[in-house]
Amino acid sequence: MNTNTRSIGEQELHAFADGRLDAARRAAVETWLAEHPDMRQTVAEWRIQGEQLHHAFDPVLDEAVPARLTEAAKPASRLPPLRMAAAIAWLAVGGVVGYAVRSSVPAAPQPSASLARQAALAHAVFSPEVRHPVEVGAAEETHLVAWLSKRLGAELKPPRLSAQGFDLVGGRLLPGEAGPVAQFMYQDARGQRLTLYVRRDTQDSGETAFRYTRENGIGVFYWLDGRFGYALSGEMEKADLLRIATAVYQQLNP
Amino acid sequence: MASITPGALPGSRLVTMNRNTIVAEIPRLRRYARALTGDVVRADDLVQDTLERALGKWALWRPGNLRAWLFSIMHNLFVSQARSPRVVDYPGDEALPELPARGNQGDALELRDFARSLARLPEEQREVLLLVGLEDLSYEDAAKVLSVPIGTVMSRLSRGRERLRALLAGNEPAEMHLKAVK
Numbered sequence: 001m002n003t004n005t006r007s008i009g010e011q012e013l014h015a016f017a018d019g020r021l022d023a024a025r026r027a028a029v030e031t032w033l034a035e036h037p038d039m040r041q042t043v044a045e046w047r048i049q050g051e052q053l054h055h056a057f058d059p060v061l062d063e064a065v066p067a068r069l070t071e072a073a074k075p076a077s078r079l080p081p082l083r084m085a086a087a088i089a090w091l092a093v094g095g096v097v098g099y100a101v102r103s104s105v106p107a108a109p110q111p112s113a114s115l116a117r118q119a120a121l122a123h124a125v126f127s128p129e130v131r132h133p134v135e136v137g138a139a140e141e142t143h144l145v146a147w148l149s150k151r152l153g154a155e156l157k158p159p160r161l162s163a164q165g166f167d168l169v170g171g172r173l174l175p176g177e178a179g180p181v182a183q184f185m186y187q188d189a190r191g192q193r194l195t196l197y198v199r200r201d202t203q204d205s206g207e208t209a210f211r212y213t214r215e216n217g218i219g220v221f222y223w224l225d226g227r228f229g230y231a232l233s234g235e236m237e238k239a240d241l242l243r244i245a246t247a248v249y250q251q252l253n254p
Numbered sequence: 255m256a257s258i259t260p261g262a263l264p265g266s267r268l269v270t271m272n273r274n275t276i277v278a279e280i281p282r283l284r285r286y287a288r289a290l291t292g293d294v295v296r297a298d299d300l301v302q303d304t305l306e307r308a309l310g311k312w313a314l315w316r317p318g319n320l321r322a323w324l325f326s327i328m329h330n331l332f333v334s335q336a337r338s339p340r341v342v343d344y345p346g347d348e349a350l351p352e353l354p355a356r357g358n359q360g361d362a363l364e365l366r367d368f369a370r371s372l373a374r375l376p377e378e379q380r381e382v383l384l385l386v387g388l389e390d391l392s393y394e395d396a397a398k399v400l401s402v403p404i405g406t407v408m409s410r411l412s413r414g415r416e417r418l419r420a421l422l423a424g425n426e427p428a429e430m431h432l433k434a435v436k
Contacts, residue, residue: 011408014415018386020393046415049422050387052368053289057388060285066298069284072305073276 008032013039017046113213114177116222119197119231120215122174122183127193127233134170134185144171148182152200154227158184159196159251164244166194178202192236196248199229210245212238221245225252276308279324282389286325289384290332292373300335304328322391326399329381371421379414382407 008029015021016029033040126133136144141158149156151173158168166186174181176199184196205224213220219241222231230252232245283304287297304327311327372380378400385396386407393411397404 010412014408014411015393042419045419045422049383049415049418052365053372053384053388056365056369056372057285057289060288061281063281063284065280065284069280069298069301069305070277072302073280073309 013043014046017043017050115197115199115229115231116211116213116220117215118176118181118199119195119222119233120213120218120220122181122197123193123195123218123220123233124216126172126183127185127195133193135172137170138168140170141168148173151180152182152198154200156182156198159248161186161194161244161247164247165189166244169193192234194232194234194236194241194244197231197233199231201227201229203227205229210242210249212242223249225249275320276305276324279321280305282321283324283328286384286389287328289369289372289388290377290380292369300328300332303331307331319395321389322395322399325385325389325391326401329399329401332377332381368422371418374421375414375417379410379417382410383414383418386411 012021012025012029016026016033021029033043136147138144145157148171158171161167165188167188169185169187171182171184174183179200181197181199184198186194186196201224204227207226208224210221210223213222218233218235219238220231220233221241222229224230230248232241232248234241234244280301283301284297287300287304288294291297291300304324307327308324372383375383381400382396385391385399386393391399393404393407397407400407
């Protein structure tokens with residue numbers, strides 16, 4: 001016992017009070033304290049100090065956060081590193097969630113959450129782009145349609161959304177989980193952007209209802225239709241986005 | 255100077271920052287700042303400065319311990335503010351630190367005694383007590399937040415706890431009287 005207890009110093013007593021020792025050292029300190037009632041009392045008082053700290057200040061955690069602080073946590077302008085960090089975070093979470101979903105849910109014809117997440121991610125990455133929002137602009141629509149149709153292996157046609165106030169900006173090709181996906185971008189007169197994400201699936205899933213989700217402030221309506229998965233993303237109210245999603249759906253299924 | 259780096263913290267690779275994760279830290283930052291300053295408005299000012307500084311330094315941040323990084327920003331701001339004369343103005347006997355509302359009155363009095371004693375600790379000791387005792391940072395992380403060697407953390411912890419014990423017992427250490435002279 002003496003070999004274990006003789007080298008107990010004050011640092012170790014603090015580590016003991018803070019619960020930072022492994023079982024063996026903890027036992028050694030307890031043995032030592034049993035023989036040193038003065039220090040046992042001191043260590044007990046240190047622990048009480050810690051409890052009082054929590055008792056005094058933990059209620060702050062339950063207070064409503066002042067709006068000025070939430071505002072201060074918002075970036076003043078679009079910061080590329082922030083956006084990329086957010087995108088990477090989503091990729092990481094998406095990977096984990098996607099894995100969990102794959103391993104637990106039996107195959108059923110429903111649009112997976114990963115469709116919405118990937119679409120929102122692509123929206124977050126490209127919609128703030130000023131100089132290169134799309135690879136091929138709307139001015140070359142014939143080329144755009146031919147190119148994306150060829151890469152996805154099916155005829156694709158970007159819906160017209162001018163009745164909803166949105167004009168086609170163009171499109172780009174992106175890597176998806178199981179092959180290339182297409183992203184069409186639209187913009188209204190105020191510069192607000194929408195993206196339509198189109199994925200080609202290997203099997204026909206029939207048709208599913210619209211589903212809605214929000215991913216980090218971006219609203220997404222997504223659905224499956226035959227061999228395609230669609231997701232419409234925008235930073236706007238759900239009702240407005242639904243109106244546009246309905247228009248998209250009707251044009252795709254005339 | 256020690257800094258918070260990703261490699262130092264195992265299992266932290268997935269903790270990647272975005273606005274939501276920073277917003278989620280605000281309550282913790284407010285609690286720490288309140289305990290550090292003893293003043294609601296000053297504490298929230300400090301939190302606001304910290305958030306603004308964090309966003310400004312965003313490009314420098316790499317995946318790692320976000321909370322410790324934010325605390326280190328707050329520490330630097332707190333220290334630079336404390337060096338200006340205005341701030342070494344801890345509540346005297348009549349001025350009581352502002353605490354969150356609590357139910358019963360005996361409780362409230364005891365908490366005030368405690369908060370007042372805490373406010374009388376030298377800042378450097380109070381910071382260590384809070385980082386370790388309230389925020390549950392490891393001694394290593396506390397050392398990084400404060401940019402001091404771990405031995406300094408341990409000695410401040412030791413002196414701070416002893417002094418707080420004396421203050422709570424009603425034995426004000428002699429050197430504290432010097433500080434109270436205006």
